[in-house]
Amino acid sequence: MLGNFDFQVIEGSLGYLFLVGMAFTLKITCIATIGGIFIGTLLAMLRLSGSRLLSSCAAAYVNLFRALPLILVIFLFYFLMPYVGQWVLGSSRPMQVGAYNSAIVTFTLFEAAYFSEIIRSGIQSIPRGQVAAGSALGLTYLKLMTYIVLPQAFRKMTPLLLTQTIVLFQDTSLVYVLSLTDFLGAAAKVATRAGRLVEVYLFASIVYFIICFSASRLVGHLQKRVATPH
Numbered sequence: 001m002l003g004n005f006d007f008q009v010i011e012g013s014l015g016y017l018f019l020v021g022m023a024f025t026l027k028i029t030c031i032a033t034i035g036g037i038f039i040g041t042l043l044a045m046l047r048l049s050g051s052r053l054l055s056s057c058a059a060a061y062v063n064l065f066r067a068l069p070l071i072l073v074i075f076l077f078y079f080l081m082p083y084v085g086q087w088v089l090g091s092s093r094p095m096q097v098g099a100y101n102s103a104i105v106t107f108t109l110f111e112a113a114y115f116s117e118i119i120r121s122g123i124q125s126i127p128r129g130q131v132a133a134g135s136a137l138g139l140t141y142l143k144l145m146t147y148i149v150l151p152q153a154f155r156k157m158t159p160l161l162l163t164q165t166i167v168l169f170q171d172t173s174l175v176y177v178l179s180l181t182d183f184l185g186a187a188a189k190v191a192t193r194a195g196r197l198v199e200v201y202l203f204a205s206i207v208y209f210i211i212c213f214s215a216s217r218l219v220g221h222l223q224k225r226v227a228t229p230h
Helices: 014-047 052-066 070-089 099-124 128-136 141-178 183-194 197-227
Strands: none
Touching (some): 070 141, 099 141, 128 141, 141 197
């Protein structure tokens, strides 16, 4: 069966697949993860704050993005934001956003909603006695979170944050709808150009499996470390 396979097309395209496709996939994954965790932390803090207005606004944001398919959010941002920008700036023509900026912003804002729920659960896992003790010492809400709650919460949340990052890594393949070239998009171009769809897609599947399985094993190791008292 494998005798009919032509793996030379893969060997000749490794540079393009990894230096262009995989590099873009990892780039958008890293940017969206960092931005998503930062925004998600702010959202989690707002949801747990004493302000009903801020808490409701943060909850509405999270519920909105978690209720929509990611590909729909990508389309909405890409096609609507130019006109929203035109209206905000009072310009005579739609604002130029671009596919790359649309992908970065969309993935960051979308993942922030999921990171927010993970971070919120991590914050709530910290014993309330520590929060009460910090408040008794006169610490503000921001200082209480920065110096006492968040350092402990992030240690507990690390495996879950990495798990969500793995999901994000897989979801980056949706940038094909914006004609951007991620790893899977690069594989699709190579497969179409060479006419060897089975070989190239099989290779792409193996690469995704190796990366995601290895990352999952790392998550399992970290979960054991977190669960083990020091």
